Amino acid sequence: MPAAIDIPPVLSPLTAFRNEPYADFNRPEMRAVYLAALEKVRGRLGREYLCRIGDRSLGANEKFQSLNPARSSEVIGIHSEATPAMAAEAVAEAARTFPCWRLAPVANRVEILRRVAGLLRERKPEFAAWMSLEVGKSFPEAEADVAEAIDFCEFYALQMLHLGAGTPLPQLPGERNLLVHLPLGVVAVIPPWNFPLAIMAGMTVAAWVAGNTVVLKPSSDSATIAAIFYELLGEAGLPAGVVNLVTGSGAAVGRALVEDARVRAIAFTGSKAAGLDINERAARSAPGQRWIKRAILEMGGKDAIVVAADADLDAAADGIVASAFGYQGQKCSACSRAIVADAVYDDLLERLQSRIPKIRVGSPQDFSCAMGPVIHARAMEKILGYIEIGKSEGRLLAGGKRLTGPEFDEGFYIAPTLIADVAPRARLAQEEVFGPVLAVIRCRDLAEGLAIANDSEYGLTGAVYSRDPQNLALARRDFHAGNLYLNRKCTGAMVGAHPFGGFNLSGTDSKAGGPDYLQLFTQAQSIAEKI
Numbered sequence: 001m002p003a004a005i006d007i008p009p010v011l012s013p014l015t016a017f018r019n020e021p022y023a024d025f026n027r028p029e030m031r032a033v034y035l036a037a038l039e040k041v042r043g044r045l046g047r048e049y050l051c052r053i054g055d056r057s058l059g060a061n062e063k064f065q066s067l068n069p070a071r072s073s074e075v076i077g078i079h080s081e082a083t084p085a086m087a088a089e090a091v092a093e094a095a096r097t098f099p100c101w102r103l104a105p106v107a108n109r110v111e112i113l114r115r116v117a118g119l120l121r122e123r124k125p126e127f128a129a130w131m132s133l134e135v136g137k138s139f140p141e142a143e144a145d146v147a148e149a150i151d152f153c154e155f156y157a158l159q160m161l162h163l164g165a166g167t168p169l170p171q172l173p174g175e176r177n178l179l180v181h182l183p184l185g186v187v188a189v190i191p192p193w194n195f196p197l198a199i200m201a202g203m204t205v206a207a208w209v210a211g212n213t214v215v216l217k218p219s220s221d222s223a224t225i226a227a228i229f230y231e232l233l234g235e236a237g238l239p240a241g242v243v244n245l246v247t248g249s250g251a252a253v254g255r256a257l258v259e260d261a262r263v264r265a266i267a268f269t270g271s272k273a274a275g276l277d278i279n280e281r282a283a284r285s286a287p288g289q290r291w292i293k294r295a296i297l298e299m300g301g302k303d304a305i306v307v308a309a310d311a312d313l314d315a316a317a318d319g320i321v322a323s324a325f326g327y328q329g330q331k332c333s334a335c336s337r338a339i340v341a342d343a344v345y346d347d348l349l350e351r352l353q354s355r356i357p358k359i360r361v362g363s364p365q366d367f368s369c370a371m372g373p374v375i376h377a378r379a380m381e382k383i384l385g386y387i388e389i390g391k392s393e394g395r396l397l398a399g400g401k402r403l404t405g406p407e408f409d410e411g412f413y414i415a416p417t418l419i420a421d422v423a424p425r426a427r428l429a430q431e432e433v434f435g436p437v438l439a440v441i442r443c444r445d446l447a448e449g450l451a452i453a454n455d456s457e458y459g460l461t462g463a464v465y466s467r468d469p470q471n472l473a474l475a476r477r478d479f480h481a482g483n484l485y486l487n488r489k490c491t492g493a494m495v496g497a498h499p500f501g502g503f504n505l506s507g508t509d510s511k512a513g514g515p516d517y518l519q520l521f522t523q524a525q526s527i528a529e530k531i
C-alpha cells in the first residue's frame with residue numbers, strides 16, 4: 001500500500017490570491033437585488049448585436065437568435081452569422097494590432113484587467129441575470145460563474161506581474177542570464193456555452209494580458225453574454241482591436257479561424273469531437289504559415305465518484321447528487337458515474353433515491369428550484385436518447401423523462417435520472433451525456449472501482465469517498481484524472497486552489513486558474529548578455 005504523500009507546500013506569491021465570495025441567497029434582500037437585475041435585463045432582450053472588428057461594428061446578412069432554454073420562444077439576442085471572410089478580417093485586425101499591443105507595459109495590461117474584474121464585480125447581478133435567461137442557470141450557479149470570471153481576472157493579473165518580471169536563472173560568470181516570456185501573436189478563443197462568462201472571459205483575458213491579440217468566437221448559444229462582456233472590455237479601457245468578436249457557427253467561423261495561417265494559437269474549450277477536429281486542422285501548416293500553432297484544448301468528461309465500503313454514505317450521496325444534477329449535469333466536471341463498493345451498494349442507492357425526489361425542477365429564476373432546463377431541443381433529444389439506451393443497459397430508478405405541463409412552459413426540462421446496475425463498458429458508462437443522468441456501477445472494492453473509473457477515454461475530474469487514509473493514498477496513486485477530489489464532490493473547482501484541466505481525451509491539461517496557465521499564452525526567450 002502506498003504511503004500518504006507528505007510534501008511540504010512551497011509557497012508562491014500566488015498564494016496571496018483570494019476567491020471572490022459568493023452571494024448569500026438565503027437573505028431576502030440579496031434575492032431582491034438579483035430579481036431587480038433580472039427585470040432590468042428583461043427590458044433589454046431581443047436586441048441585435050454586431051461583430052466587432054477593431055473599431056468597426058459589422059453585421060452579416062444572415063442572423064441567428066439565442067433563445068431562453070426555459071421559454072424557447074423568448075429571444076435573448078440576435079447575432080450575425082459571420083462568414084469565413086469576416087473571420088479573416090478579424091484575424092487581419094488582430095494581426096495589425098499585435099505589434100503595438102505586445103509593447104504595452106505589463107503594468108498597464110494588468111491595470112486594465114483589474115478594472116475588468118472591478119466592473120464584473122459591480123455588475124454581478126446583471127451578468128447572472130443574463131446567464132439565467134440565456135443558458136438556464138439558477139441564480140446561485142450563475143452568480144458562481146460571474147465569481148469565477150472575476151477570479152480568473154484577478155488571478156491572471158497577479159500571475160502576469162510575476163511572469164512579466166521574467167524567470168530568474170542561474171547566472172554564468174561574465175554573463176547576465178534571463179528567461180523572458182513573450183506573447184505569441186493572434187490567439188483564436190473558442191469557448192463553450194456552459195460557463196458562458198467564466199470560461200469565455202478566462203481564456204480571452206489570459207490571452208491579452210499576456211500581450212497577445214484575440215479573435216473571440218463565442219458559442220452561438222451564449223453569444224449575448226459574450227457581446228455584453230465585449231462592451232465591458234471597452235469600458236475598462238482595452239484598446240479596440242486587442243479583442244475582436246465574431247459570432248457564427250463552429251463549422252464556418254471556428255474552422256476559418258483555426259485554419260488561418262496568421263493565427264498563432266487556439267484556446268478552445270468544448271466537446272471532444274470539436275477539440276479533435278481543431279487539433280487536426282491546427283496541425284496542418286497553411287501556405288505562408290511560419291509556426292506550429294499551439295492548441296490549448298479542454299474537452300469533455302465522463303467523471304466518476306468512487307465510493308468505498310468504509311465511506312460516510314450520507315456525505316457520498318450528497319456529493320454525488322450535487323455533482324450529477326447541479327446545472328442539470330451540464331458541467332464537464334459533472335459526476336455521470338457513481339462506482340460503488342458492493343458492500344454498500346444497495347444502501348447508497350437508497351440514499352440517492354431518497355434525495356432525488358427532493359430536487360425541485362423548474363424556472364431558473366425561481367430560488368426554490370435546484371434544476372432548470374437543458375440548453376436546447378437538440379441537447380434534450382440527445383439526453384432522452386441516452387436515457388433510452390440506459391434503460392436497456394440498467395435499471396431505471398428515478399426520472400427518465402421530459403417534464404411537461406404548465407409550470408414547465410416551453411422549456412427543455414428533464415427529470416433528474418438515476419440508472420443503476422450499469423456495466424462498466426456500457427454506452428451509458430462510457431459516453432458523455434451532458435445532462436442530468438447518473439449511471440451507478442457496482443464494484444468489488446476500491447481497487448476495482450478505480451480500475452473501472454480509469455477505463456475511460458476521458459480523464460477530467462473524479463472523486464473518492466473513504467474514511468481510510470490507505471484508501472485515499474491508493475486513490476492519489478491510481479486515479480487517473482486531472483482534478484481529483486477526496487471526500488468531496490467532483491464539481492465546483494475554484495480558481496487558484498483547483499487548477500483545472502483533464503487527462504486523456506479530456507484535453508491538453510492546461511490547468512486553467514493554475515500557476516502555469518499564462519505561460520501557455522507565451523513563448524520563453526532565453527537572453528544571455530556578456531557583461
Ligand code: NAD
Nearest residue numbers: 191192193218219250254255270271274277298299300332
Ligand atoms: P462544442 O464543442 O459544441 O462547442 C464549443 C465551441 O466550439 C463553440 O464555440 C462552437 O461553435 C465551436 N466549434 C464547434 N465545432 C468546431 C470546429 N469544428 N472548429 C472550430 N470551432 C468549433 O461544445 P459545447 O456544446 O459548446 O460545450 C459542451 C462541451 O464542452 C462538453 O463536451 C463539455 O464537457 C465541454 N466542456 C469542457 C470543459 C473543460 O474545461 N474541459 C469546460 C466546459 C465544457
